[in-house]
Amino acid sequence: MSLPSVSSALEERVARALSIGTGLPAPEGEAATAGNEAAASSLVRWIDLIASWNARIDLTAARTDDELVDLMVADALVIAAHVPRGARVVDVGTGAGAPGLALALLRPDLALTLVEPLQKRVSFLRNTIGALLQSEALGAGGRARAPFVERGRGEELARRRPAFDVAVSRATLAPARWLEMGAALTAGAAAPEVWVLLAKEEPPVLPGWEVEADLRYRWPLTSAERRAVRYLRQAPGSTASPPTVPEVT
Numbered sequence: 001m002s003l004p005s006v007s008s009a010l011e012e013r014v015a016r017a018l019s020i021g022t023g024l025p026a027p028e029g030e031a032a033t034a035g036n037e038a039a040a041s042s043l044v045r046w047i048d049l050i051a052s053w054n055a056r057i058d059l060t061a062a063r064t065d066d067e068l069v070d071l072m073v074a075d076a077l078v079i080a081a082h083v084p085r086g087a088r089v090v091d092v093g094t095g096a097g098a099p100g101l102a103l104a105l106l107r108p109d110l111a112l113t114l115v116e117p118l119q120k121r122v123s124f125l126r127n128t129i130g131a132l133l134q135s136e137a138l139g140a141g142g143r144a145r146a147p148f149v150e151r152g153r154g155e156e157l158a159r160r161r162p163a164f165d166v167a168v169s170r171a172t173l174a175p176a177r178w179l180e181m182g183a184a185l186t187a188g189a190a191a192p193e194v195w196v197l198l199a200k201e202e203p204p205v206l207p208g209w210e211v212e213a214d215l216r217y218r219w220p221l222t223s224a225e226r227r228a229v230r231y232l233r234q235a236p237g238s239t240a241s242p243p244t245v246p247e248v249t
C-alpha cells in the first residue's frame with residue numbers, strides 16, 4: 001500500500017540532517033547507521049505523520065521544521081552508531097517516537113520496545129507503526145520484529161524484571177533517576193548498557209556502572225549542543241577507565 005505523498009521540503013530536511021550527521025565518527029567494527037534511502041524515506045513518513053497529528057493532539061513542542069527534524073532524528077543517529085547488532089532495546093517515555101522509533105527505522109536489526117503512558121501518544125505510535133508496516137517502510141530489510149508499543153510507565157515495567165540489553169530515554173525522568181531505572185530494566189542482560197541523553201547537565205553517577213563513552217555533538221540543522229553518555233555495567237572487581245570524548249568537527 002502506498003501512503004499519500006509528503007512534502008519535498010521535509011524530504012530535503014531529513015536528507016540534509018542525515019548527510020550532515022552529528023559530526024561524530026561511527027566506532028570501528030560496530031554496526032553503522034543505516035544512512036540509506038529506506039531509512040530516510042521511513043523517517044520522512046513518520047515525521048510527516050507527527051506534523052499532521054500534532055495539529056490535533058499535543059505531540060511535540062518543536063517551533064520550526066528544522067527543530068522538529070533534529071529533535072526526532074539526531075540523538076537516535078548517535079545511539080544507532082553504537083548499539084550492538086540484534087540488541088533488545090527499550091525506550092522509556094517515547095512520546096512521538098524519539099529516540100526509540102527513529103532508532104528502529106535507522107537500525108532494522110534491533111528489537112525495540114517503546115514505553116509510553118499517555119493513550120493519545122500510544123495511539124499515535126501504534127497507528128504510525130501500522131502505516132509504516134503497510135507501506136513496507138518497516139517491513140523490509142531483515143527486521144527482527146516491528147517495534148512494540150507498551151502502554152505504561154517505566155517503573156511498572158522495571159518491576160516485572162525484563163531483560164533488555166539496552167535502555168534509552170530522553171526528556172522523561174531526571175538523569176540520575178533514569179540511570180537507576182535503566183539499570184533495573186537491563187538487570188537480566190549479559191552485557192547491559194544504558195544511555196543518558198543530556199543538553200548541558202553533568203552525567204549522573206551510579207555505583208556499579210561506568211561511563212564507557214561521553215559523546216558531545218551538535219544537532220545537524222539547529223546546531224543545538226547535545227551530550228549522549230553510554231554507561232556499561234562494571235565487571236565485578238574492575239576499576240573505571242576514563243570515558244571517550246571524541247571531537248566534534
Ligand SMILES: C[S@@+](CC[C@H](N)C(=O)[O-])C[C@H]1O[C@@H](n2cnc3c(N)ncnc32)[C@H](O)[C@@H]1O
Nearest residue numbers: 092093094095098116117118153154170171172
Ligand atoms: C517530554 S516527553 C519526551 C518524549 C520523547 N522521549 C522526546 O524526547 O521527544 C516525556 C514523555 O514521557 C512520558 N512519561 C512521563 N513519565 C513517564 C514514566 N514514568 N514512564 C514512561 N513514560 C513517561 C510522557 O507521557 C511523555 O510522552
